[in-house]
Amino acid sequence: MTQPQEIDVTKPLEREFSKEKYDQLESFINSLETTKGALIEILHKAQDIFGYLSRDVQLFIARKLGIPGAEVHGVVSFYSYFTTKPSGIHTINICMGTACFVRGADKIAERFKERLGIESNETTGDGLFTIKDVRCIGACGLAPVVMVDDKVYGKVKVEDVDDIINTYRRTGGAVCG
Amino acid sequence: MRVKSLAELNKIKQSAISAVRPRLHRDAPTEEKNILVCGGTGCLANNSDKIIQILTALLKTRGMAGQVKVVRTGCFGFCEQGPIVKIEPDNVFYVRVGLKDVKEIVEEHIMKGKRVDRLLYEDPRIKEKVHTQEEMTFYKKQLRVALRNCGLINPEDIYEYIALGGYEALGKALTQMSRDEVIETIKKSGLRGRGGGGFPTGLKWEITKQQEDEVKFIICNADEGDPGAFMDRSILEGDPHSVIEAMAIGAYAIGADKGIVYIRAEYPLAISRLTTAMEQARELGFLGKEIFGTSFNFDIRLKYGAGAFVCGEETALINSCEGKRGEPNYKPPYPAEEGYWGHPTCVNNVETFANIPVIISRGADWFAAMGTEKSKGTKVFALAGKINNVGLVEVPMGITLREIIFDIGGGIPNGKKFKAVQTGGPSGGVITEKDLDTPIDYDNLLEIGSMMGSGGMIVMDEDDNMVNIAKFYLEFTMDEACGRCVPGRIGTKRLFEMLHKITSGQATMADLDALKQLAYMVKDSSLCGLCQTAPNPIISTMKHFWPEYLAFVKDVDHPRGEGRYVPKNKIGLKS
Ligand SMILES: Cc1cc2nc3c(=O)[nH]c(=O)nc-3n(C[C@H](O)[C@H](O)[C@H](O)COP(=O)(O)O)c2cc1C
Ligand code: SF4
Ligand code: FES
Ligand code: FES
Secondary structure, eight states: OOSOOOOOTTSOSSOOOOHHHHHHHHHHHHHSSOOTTOHHHHHHHHHHHHSSOOHHHHHHHHHHHTSOHHHHHHHHHHOTTOOSSOOOSEEEEEEOSHHHHHTTHHHHHHHHHHHHTOOTTOBOTTSOEEEEEESOOSOGGGOSOEEETTEEEOSOOTTHHHHHHHHHHHTTTOOOO | OOOOSHHHHHHHHHHHHHHHHHHHOSSSOOSOEEEEEEOSHHHHHTTHHHHHHHHHHHHHHTTOTTTEEEEEEOOOSOGGGOSOEEEETTTEEEOSOOGGGHHHIIIIIIIHOOOOGGGBEEETTTTEEEOSGGGSHHHHTOOOSTTTTTTTSOTTOHHHHHHTTTTHHHHHHHHHOOHHHHHHHHHHHTOBOTTTTOOBHHHHHHHHHHSOOSOOEEEEEEOOOOTTOOHHHHHHHHOHHHHHHHHHHHHHHHTOSEEEEEEETTOHHHHHHHHHHHHHHHHTTSSBSSGGGSSOOBEEEEEEEOSOGGGGSHHHHHHHHTTSOOOOOOSSSOTTTSOGGGSOEEEEEHHHHHHHHHHHHHOHHHHHTSBOSSSBSEEEEEEEESOSSOEEEEEETTOBHHIIIIIISOOOGGGOOEEEEEESGGGSEEEEGGGTTSBOSHHHHHHTTOOOTTOEEEEEETTBOHHHHHHHHHHHHHHHOOSOSHIIIIIHHHHHHHHHHHHTTOOOHHHHHHHHHHHHHHHHHOSSHHHHHTTHHHHHHHHHOHHHHHHHHHOTTOOOOBOOOOOSOOTTOOO
16 A cells, blocks of 8 residues: 555544543542652553553553653553553463473473463453463472462473363353462 | 660560560470461462461461461572471471361361471481471571571561561661761671672762762662572562661661662562561651651652563663663763762662671671671572472572582482583573582682572573573573663574574584674673673583584484473574
8 A cells, every 4th residue: 555544533543441540540640749750650550550551541641741652652662561452361471480491381381372372472362361471470489380360370280281271261250369 | 656766676676575485485485386387479379378367267266376376477498398387486397288287287286286297398318307497408508697587577567577686777877876887887798789790788888978969869679680580579578677677777878868679560479568568667767757866867669660671780770760761871870970860879689688787786797707708698599490499598608509409409300410500590601510519609600600690590400401591591681682782682682593593403513603703792792781691601501511502503303302492582583
């Protein structure tokens, strides 16, 4: 295509969030003593509230702070903790730290990816699982370690992978601890 | 209530001691018992919280809640054997305690005074049960200074910290020592920074103090980016007050009234324990205005990292604290001269801080008596990989790697042969059998081609292929390089691609030569420590395991061994 496209800029490009969420973020920003140097703090808060940092949320923050959207995006893209895509109901964090690697974390990761049919940083079609590689959960004594949401699984074997997945499948979204 | 003098602190201490007496006075007969349950991340993952719940409930129904106290402590270090339950004053150390074992502990040990032998640690070498922590080879050669309170006190109770002498050092520094005396003491102790570089801490404090600026900052670097290391996390989880106390002492010495703890957002437990500890410290007046009745004001706030290894580098960390991308700056100026918002800023590591209060309390000479001539004190290592006793160990400087790996670590599992140990994380190198008897300190490790780094220690056995290990580290640094400078941005990528070419059997001898050349080039020309040290795993594995590189070039079908690394990054790679 060589011709510029017609686009309607007033139409939101993404799924919209409720006003309450934006209000919550706004009141957090208003409560700060100063916004100088607070961008990362605000992004953490926004990711807590919205689950991820969509383009709209990033622009909202930029306008609120009176800085260019590119600056906000520059920070968001620098840090691996920030994500711009929604993640599944359960996040499977596979530790790829050295301690876990020498105890076979790569094989565990392969199995998860094969079973769920996705690569890391992707979400399954049903929106149930997202796989993430993380660098050291800090429980190296239990290597290899997999953390699903907040629950840590230590000394994981390739054979355990199906069981772990099934625990979260059976009960859908309602698993805790 | 705010504590206004050392005398007042002492009064609180005297009344707080009763809560920890069973742990301190084993010889004095007492009816009271303390059950210490590990609340470190590793043991929590194995249900140690549920163990505490069941214990508490059982003790209550048996009417023993009055005499027996259940204490949730920080990490004991022996995470491999978790969950750990220790009973005091009996000095009995139970390992791998399951939920179903709790009833027996209460009914047999607590009610009848009979040890549950089944739950004791069995020393694999003598095939015998060991009753106490002191008898275990894992603990015998250790010396706990930075970890002194981990696994001993409840980190969420400031009174337990005070009972063990907590905040006395701060009181002493503020009311009895001049700022120069504090700095002189730290200098004389010989303490060097535990964050990797080993810069003398007292000297850094002195330089920061000397700057002419009304506003100064002290920052605790709790980013801990080294994958495979968790010592800073364990200190923050197990003994957060020691870091708070040390930061206040440092702030007094350099003349700062604001402190920041830069901590990884991925460490939720450490964040919560630290937050609790800060609130308690404020309530008792160890943070805030007019601390110990003096004119010294100081408070701390948290800033969260967001998952970038380079943010552990101090100039990058400061940029990140200011809400920017965490890219490093050229040094000089050093942060001590021009740091957070342009003001003199002292950045120290968590473990460095954990050493400060004891040095002030017990004196520089006491500390300097431990360790080697140029590296004083102890060092905490995170021992992991192919080793029997995975965990956190603290040893005096000067101990040999052989002692750590074979005595404390219990050797290599499954009857395999030791091959190498990587120290210093991705910035370090491998050490082989022939150097195992070198006494460990900052300088000796550099001499044998590795480094202290933050203290991650990964043991490899005969199944590990060293080219794959090097490739694993390179992928890490390639991912984590911030891209600010060309050698870092492109050099690490090319190094990784070359390693990939080698391990996929497509390389020639000329590629090996080129790899070596580029490794030195990246080392010499990168802007900051991250990529300057990135080639170290390549250089050191080439030096010690050259035949493994050759095997990939000469014989494609050569057995690759375990740890074959499938790269995540497929961009630009043909595999
Ligand atoms: C790439 C890179 C990563 C680093 N990561 C850390 C870290 O995670 N924690 C830390 O304390 N120091 C880290 N450092 C060292 C710091 O820059 C700094 O030297 C240290 O925090 C100073 O504290 P110390 O004098 O108490 O060791 C890192 C350095 C580099 C070059
Ligand atoms: S050496 Fe690496 S991490 Fe440091 S500035 Fe250059 S690219 Fe960034
Ligand atoms: S390396 Fe996996 S938990 Fe530390
Ligand atoms: S986490 Fe319990 S011993 Fe380390």
